[in-house]
Amino acid sequence: MRLQYPPNVRIIEVPCTGKVDINHLLMAFEVGADGVIVVGCLEGDCHYMAGNLHAKKRVSRVKGILDRVGLGGERVGMYNLSSGMGGRFAEIVREMTEKIMELGPSPIRKATGTALKAAGEVAA
Amino acid sequence: MIKAIPKPIEEIIENVKDCDKLLIAGCDGCVTVCEAGGLKEAKILASALRLYFTQGGKQAQVDDTSLTRQCEKEYLAQLSDRIDQYDAVVSLACGCGVQYLAEMYDKKVIYPGVDTCFMGVNEERGLYSERCQACGRCILAETGGICPIARCSKRMLNGPCGGSDKGKCEVSKDVPCGWELIYERLKTVGQLDRFENPTVPKDWTTSRDGGPRKIVREDLRI
Ligand code: SF4
Ligand code: SF4
Ligand code: FES
Numbered sequence: 001m002r003l004q005y006p007p008n009v010r011i012i013e014v015p016c017t018g019k020v021d022i023n024h025l026l027m028a029f030e031v032g033a034d035g036v037i038v039v040g041c042l043e044g045d046c047h048y049m050a051g052n053l054h055a056k057k058r059v060s061r062v063k064g065i066l067d068r069v070g071l072g073g074e075r076v077g078m079y080n081l082s083s084g085m086g087g088r089f090a091e092i093v094r095e096m097t098e099k100i101m102e103l104g105p106s107p108i109r110k111a112t113g114t115a116l117k118a119a120g121e122v123a124a
Numbered sequence: 125m126i127k128a129i130p131k132p133i134e135e136i137i138e139n140v141k142d143c144d145k146l147l148i149a150g151c152d153g154c155v156t157v158c159e160a161g162g163l164k165e166a167k168i169l170a171s172a173l174r175l176y177f178t179q180g181g182k183q184a185q186v187d188d189t190s191l192t193r194q195c196e197k198e199y200l201a202q203l204s205d206r207i208d209q210y211d212a213v214v215s216l217a218c219g220c221g222v223q224y225l226a227e228m229y230d231k232k233v234i235y236p237g238v239d240t241c242f243m244g245v246n247e248e249r250g251l252y253s254e255r256c257q258a259c260g261r262c263i264l265a266e267t268g269g270i271c272p273i274a275r276c277s278k279r280m281l282n283g284p285c286g287g288s289d290k291g292k293c294e295v296s297k298d299v300p301c302g303w304e305l306i307y308e309r310l311k312t313v314g315q316l317d318r319f320e321n322p323t324v325p326k327d328w329t330t331s332r333d334g335g336p337r338k339i340v341r342e343d344l345r346i
Contacts, residue, residue, distance in 0.1 A: 069176035107179035
């Protein structure tokens with residue numbers, strides 16, 4: 001499958017979305033990400049049982065924080081896919097990219113001129 | 125343990141919006157267990173406030189730390205060499221910790237970052253409920269190990285009242301009748317004869333007032 005999705009997306013792999021902490025998501029915005037999506041297994045299919053359910057709660061808390069601090073909660077989202085849904089993954093990434101294009105750059109990037117730093121740092 | 129919930133961030137922002145240098149001080153004690161005030165929460169709040177300041181075009185410094193306990197001077201003293209550089213400190217300890225911090229650093233502006241709720245237990249992650257109201261003279265020995273002050277809505281010492289219905293309190297179907305619990309427990313441990321002698325009037329001079337409370341943290345429950 002040779003699926004195309006926008007090149008301005010940085011993928012950070014984690015063993016399970018349950019590993020993604022609220023602080024990781026906030027840090028991505030602090031270093032200038034315009035938007036972040038968390039893509040986990042389908043609900044009920046997490047190899048660690050409830051990792052994606054925890055991630056969903058965390059993403060929803062980050063949405064609330066972004067709304068309250070003036071960035072807008074729509075810059076973060078959670079999706080559930082199986083490993084066989086590559087086509088849908090590419091579609092989600094395109095949709096999110098379009099949404100972010102409409103929203104414009106993150107106010108953080110506008111204020112600091114910071115471009116996204118190394119993915120390793122974001123994931124650390 | 126003491127149970128607390130994070131304060132709404134807009135309330136914290138309202139307090140600190142004019143600060144240039146802020147310290148978010150977590151507490152590794154009780155409030156860490158109910159995920160309202162430990163190091164992780166301190167980092168989340170610091171990060172959220174940095175985002176708030178930066179998007180508003182302001183360059184503010186927001187640092188985070190966490191102390192073993194904020195209700196002890198020895199741990200509060202760990203801030204002594206750095207606290208002067210901050211305009212204010214947001215404490216994520218319970219009300220006791222916030223006050224002790226303010227007492228120890230009496231010239232520093234200290235804001236609370238959590239709402240302290242009650243003394244209770246962890247039923248499960250994100251679900252905490254009240255068990256004790258610190259009446260200062262524990263009567264659990266007479267009541268089968270179940271506290272009528274914290275768990276009977278009317279704090280009755282000789283219950284149940286007429287509002288007890290199928291094991292539930294008339295205050296809410298979600299509140300078990302404290303005295304039904306006591307009755308069942310005394311029956312289980314073979315001490316039902318305690319009901320033959322009314323509890324003598326309690327000396328309330330060691331206590332305060334209040335009713336049973338509960339935290340339901342939907343953001344943590346699955
Ligand atoms: S300051 Fe409060 S929350 Fe922290 S350990 Fe002491 S009693 Fe518990
Ligand atoms: S009797 Fe008093 S000290 Fe004992 S559990 Fe009840 S409120 Fe707490
Ligand atoms: S293994 Fe947990 S979300 Fe995929």
